[in-house]
Every structure is written in C-alpha cells, then in structure tokens.
Amino acid sequence: xxxxxxxxxxxxxxxxxxxxxxxxxxxxxxxxxxxxxxxxxxxxxxxxxxxxxxxxxxxxxxxxxxxxxxxxxxxxxxxxxxxxxxxxxxxxxxxxxxxxxxxxxxxxxxxxxxxxxxxxxxxxxxxxxxxxxxxxxxxxxxxxxxxxxxxxxxxxxxxxxxxxxxxxxxxxxxxxxxxxxxxxxxxxxxxxxxxxxxxxxxxxxxxxxxxxxxxxxxxxxxxxxxxxxxxxxxxxxxxxxxxxxxxxxxxxxxxxxxxxxxxxxxxxxxxxxxxxxxxxxxxxxxxxxxxxxxxxxxxxxxxxxxxxxxxxxxxxxxxxxxxxxxxxxxxxxxxxxxxxxxxxxxxxxxxxxxxxxxxxxxxxxxxxxxxxxxxxxxxxxxxxxxxxxxxxxxxxxxxx
Ligand SMILES: *Cc1c(COP(=O)(O)O)cnc(C)c1O
Numbered sequence: 001x002x003x004x005x006x007x008x009x010x011x012x013x014x015x016x017x018x019x020x021x022x023x024x025x026x027x028x029x030x031x032x033x034x035x036x037x038x039x040x041x042x043x044x045x046x047x048x049x050x051x052x053x054x055x056x057x058x059x060x061x062x063x064x065x066x067x068x069x070x071x072x073x074x075x076x077x078x079x080x081x082x083x084x085x086x087x088x089x090x091x092x093x094x095x096x097x098x099x100x101x102x103x104x105x106x107x108x109x110x111x112x113x114x115x116x117x118x119x120x121x122x123x124x125x126x127x128x129x130x131x132x133x134x135x136x137x138x139x140x141x142x143x144x145x146x147x148x149x150x151x152x153x154x155x156x157x158x159x160x161x162x163x164x165x166x167x168x169x170x171x172x173x174x175x176x177x178x179x180x181x182x183x184x185x186x187x188x189x190x191x192x193x194x195x196x197x198x199x200x201x202x203x204x205x206x207x208x209x210x211x212x213x214x215x216x217x218x219x220x221x222x223x224x225x226x227x228x229x230x231x232x233x234x235x236x237x238x239x240x241x242x243x244x245x246x247x248x249x250x251x252x253x254x255x256x257x258x259x260x261x262x263x264x265x266x267x268x269x270x271x272x273x274x275x276x277x278x279x280x281x282x283x284x285x286x287x288x289x290x291x292x293x294x295x296x297x298x299x300x301x302x303x304x305x306x307x308x309x310x311x312x313x314x315x316x317x318x319x320x321x322x323x324x325x326x327x328x329x330x331x332x333x334x335x336x337x338x339x340x341x342x343x344x345x346x347x348x349x350x351x352x353x354x355x356x357x358x359x360x361x362x363x364x365x366x367x368x369x370x371x372x373x374x375x376x377x378x379x380x381x382x383x384x385x386x387x388x389x390x391x392x393x394x395x396x397x398x399x400x
Contacts, residue, residue, distance in 0.1 A: 019357055026053025029379040029387075031362065040387030043362040047192065047224050047336060047374035050251035051296060058254055061292035062285065069284050074277060080287035087294050091233055093242045094262035098271065099282035103223035103249035104138025106259035109276055110245045111142055111186070113263065114217045117270040118183030122215065127161075128182040130216075132168040134194030134367075137186060137221050146186055148194065168197060171206035178210050184217040184245075185210070189235040192224035195367045196331055196338025199239070208241045217244040217267065223259070227251035228297040228377050230334035231306040238333075251377075254293040258286035297377065306334040306377050309384065313337055313373060316388040323392075324399050337373045338366050345369070348398070355394035361387045 005022050021033040029052045031039045044050070051058060065080065072078055085097040098113075100106045111129065118126040131137070135148040142160050144153045148168075153159055166173035168191055178185070185207060191197040211218040220243035225235035229251055232238050236246065244267055249259035280286075296302060314330055317339055321327045327339045341349060349365040356363045364372040375384070 021357070028052040028055075029376050029383045038360055039357070040361045040383050040390060042373045042375045042379075042387055042391075043364045044335075044374045044376050045255060046250070046364060047229060048250045048253070049255050050227060050229065050335075050377045051254050051293060052376035052378060053255070055254065055296070057292045057296050058256070058289050061288045062256070065285050065288035071280070071283055071285070073279055074282060078282070078284040078287070080284045080291055081282040084287045084291045084294065087291065087298075088248075088260065088262060091294075091298060092246065092262055093236075093264070094246065095265040096263055096268040098261040098263075098268075098276070099287070100249070100259035100261065100278055101257050101280050101283075101286070102138070102259045103221075103247065104140045104143045104259075105278065105281075106223065106247035106249050106261045107137045107143045107146070107186070107219075107221055108140050109261045109271075110219050110221075110247050110263075111146060111184070112276055113245065113261070113267065113271055114184035114219060116275060117217065117267055120270050122183075126181050126183045126215075128179070129163045129184050129186065130174065130177055130182055131163065131165055131186045132188075132191070133165050134168060134191060134197070135165075135186070135188055135221075136191070136193035137188075138223075168194070169200040169203050171203055171210070174207060174210055178214050178216065180214050182214050182216040184219050186219040186221060188221045188223075188225065189239055190225050190230065190333060190336065192336060192372075193366055195340070195370045196336065196372055198331060198333065204239045204241045211244075219243060219245040219247070221247050223247055223249045224374075225333075225336060227293070228303055228306060228334075229336050229374070231303055231310065233298055233303070235333070251297070252293070253286055253290050256286050256289040258283070258290050302377055309375070309377070309379060310334050310337065312381065312384055313375075313388070316384070320388070320392050320395055324395050326395055326399065332373075335373070335375055335377050335379075338370045339373075341369045341371070345398070351398050352394060355397045356391055359390040359393045359397070361390040361394065363391065 025032045029041045131146045133148040137143040137147045145159045226248040246262045317330045328342045329340045332338045347368045366372040
C-alpha cells in the first residue's frame with residue numbers, strides 16, 4: 001500500500017502537525033524523504049539521535065539482542081539491564097537506577113519517589129513541589145503540571161496539587177517560596193523546550209543550598225541535557241552541584257525508547273516492592289542499545305568532540321548573523337544550541353524551520369522565537385558546514 005502524507009490527516013489523532021514530506025531513510029546525519037530529497041539533520045529526533053541515524057554500534061547491539069531475548073517484564077531481570085545500570089551508577093553520583101520508557105515516565109517516577117520519601121521520612125505535610133516557569137518535564141498529568149507552561153496542563157480537569165512555580169534563574173523568588181513543607185525542587189540544568197535557557201552563574205548552587213536548608217530533594221531533569229549532549233556525560237558535572245535524583249532519556253537510547261531515573265541508596269529505598277513499576281521498563285532490547293550508545297558516548301573523544309562542534313556551529317551562526325542580522329543571541333552548550341530571533345523576527349522561528357526543510361536542512365524551534373539545533377554528537381564537520389550553508393539559504397529566503 002503506498003503511503004502518503006495526506007493519509008496522516010485521515011488516520012491519525014490530530015495532536016501533531018508533522019512536516020509535509022515523509023522521511024524514509026537515515027544514515028549518520030543525513031536523512032532522505034519519499035522523493036529521495038536529502039536533508040542534513042540538525043534536529044536529531046529532538047535531541048535523541050545522539051549517534052545519528054543507524055549507527056553501526058547500535059544496529060549491531062539491536063540485531064544481536066533481537067536474536068536472544070526481547071522482553072520479559074520485571075518479573076525477571078536481564079543481563080543488559082543490569083550491565084547498563086552498573087555503567088550508569090559507576091559513571092555518576094547515583095547508586096541505583098529505575099528504568100522507564102520515556103522522559104516523562106522517568107520524571108513521573110522521580111516525582112512519586114520524592115513524595116514517598118518525604119512522607120516516609122517527614123510525614124504527610126511535606127508535599128510541596130517547586131519547579132520553574134517555562135520548564136518542561138513531559139506530558140503525563142503529573143509531569144506536565146510540574147512543567148512551567150500552564151497552556152500544556154490546562155483543559156484536562158483537576159490537576160495534581162501542591163505544585164508551584166517560580167521564574168528560572170530567580171533564586172530570590174525560590175527563597176521566598178521554599179519552606180520545610182517542600183519535598184522537592186525539579187529543574188532542568190539548562191532549559192531546552194523553554195527556549196534553550198542556560199542557568200545564570202551560581203543559580204544552581206543557590207537552588208542546591210535552599211534545598212539543603214529545607215530538607216528538600218533536588219531533582220535534575222537531564223532528559224534533554226544528558227548523555228553527552230552538553231559535553232560531559234551529564235550537565236550537572238559542569239555546575240559544581242550534585243542532584244539527589246536525576247532523570248535521563250532522549251539520547252540515552254539514541255533513538256530506541258528508554259528512560260531512567262538515577263538516585264542514591266538512601267532515597268531509592270523508599271520505592272519498596274510494589275510502590276511503582278512499568279511493564280517495559282528495563283526491556284532487554286532498549287538496555288542493550290543504550291549500553292552500546294553509552295560505550296561510544298562516554299569517551300574523551302566524543303565528549304571533547306561535542307565542545308568542538310559547539311564552537312564550529314556557533315562560529316557559523318555568528319557569520320550568518322553578520323550578514324543577515326536575525327539573531328539577538330546564540331546560546332546553549334555543546335550540541336544543544338538556540339538562536340533567539342531579533343524583535344523584527346519575533347514569533348517567526350517556525351518560518352525558518354519550514355524554509356530550512358525547503359533547502360534541505362532540519363532544525364527545531366524552542367518556543368516561537370528561538371531556533372534550536374540538537375544534532376548528533378558525532379555529526380561530521382562537513383555535514384555541519386553543508387547544513388549551515390543550507391540554513392543560510394533558508395535565512396536569506398525568510399529575510400527576503
Ligand atoms: C523531552 C523532554 C521530556 C519528555 O520526554 P518524553 O520522552 O517525551 O516523555 C522531559 N523533560 C525534558 C527536559 C525534555 O526535554
């Protein structure tokens with residue numbers, strides 16, 4: 001049966017509005033659509049395809065595991081799940097891992113754990129969760145309510161309670177709101193969906209201090225920043241602050257769905273048998289692929305390479321801006337970069353994305369006025385150059 005983009009409109013729930021072309025094949029940082037047109041991929045499946053498309057290490061891991069064992073449920077454990085957990089705990093502050101299938105699910109687990117921990121240790125009154133305006137933590141009802149964009153959580157009836165927000169990078173506002181009834185503060189160590197907003201100098205340290213003062217857990221949502229994206233395995237390593245709970249997904253599977261929550265022994269013990277779970281969490285296929293991704297990513301070569309790519313992309317974007325004067329600021333870290341448009345182009349990020357597609361380059365937006373770049377962590381230099389050449393053509397078209 002021939003498949004067309006038009007069919008999407010007939011058979012799919014209309015919550016998405018995908019591009020007019022349908023991609024059919026990817027290799028490294030290049031993608032082809034049904035018509036055979038080639039695209040340079042700076043979107044990376046929204047910061048997921050950290051090794052590009054069909055990386056041989058991932059293909060091999062998936063093929064090998066697919067001939068051994070696909071699924072068991074958590075009635076049994078499996079070798080890839082344990083091996084990956086050992087690698088994740090050896091490489092981070094954490095002692096223990098809980099597996100999920102997505103970022104939202106990892107965050108759901110983190111939030112439920114924080115509440116359970118607080119109730120067990122301090123009693124029923126310690127329930128308040130504080131998060132940040134424009135933060136994004138997923139689309140389950142709990143996580144979307146903790147997220148800082150009310151538009152996403154409204155219109156579904158009563159929301160989970162005891163959740164409050166303060167502006168990102170405003171330590172004073174947090175200091176006013178946090179108290180001994182706060183069980184957790186959840187934050188991204190660099191806001192992704194909210195516009196690629198880095199933390200201000202010392203902000204994260206101030207958040208950590210306030211959490212310590214009030215015995216609240218600090219949860220880092222590293223779903224987007226994690227797994228090498230900012231040039232270290234996790235972004236917290238560069239901030240001089242260690243969270244109590246960390247969530248990771250997106251790049252963790254490099255394109256195979258998996259999420260995880262990492263925490264310490266003392267906190268983990270509050271998720272006793274029966275308190276939480278997932279049928280697919282720790283699925284051997286997902287864990288085998290993730291392990292292969294980890295082995296490639298967690299090396300000096302790749303992590304240093306991320307910083308070089310950041311410099312190269314920023315340099316090219318600055319050159320484009322010299323000519324067209326479209327960006328107010330280019331910011332972000334590693335392979336998570338955002339170009340905020342000047343007032344003249346405010347609200348038009350999507351026009352640049354669409355023009356990019358026309359010219360054979362995939363980019364993302366982060367809100368209405370920020371163009372986001374989240375390419376593969378190992379994107380070749382020639383693909384960066386070619387992709388930005390195409391992006392420049394797109395800019396020229398929009399500027400007119
Ligand atoms: C994408 C994202 C999520 C949600 O992940 P899903 O896999 O879509 O559920 C949560 N937090 C952050 C910071 C994200 O970028």
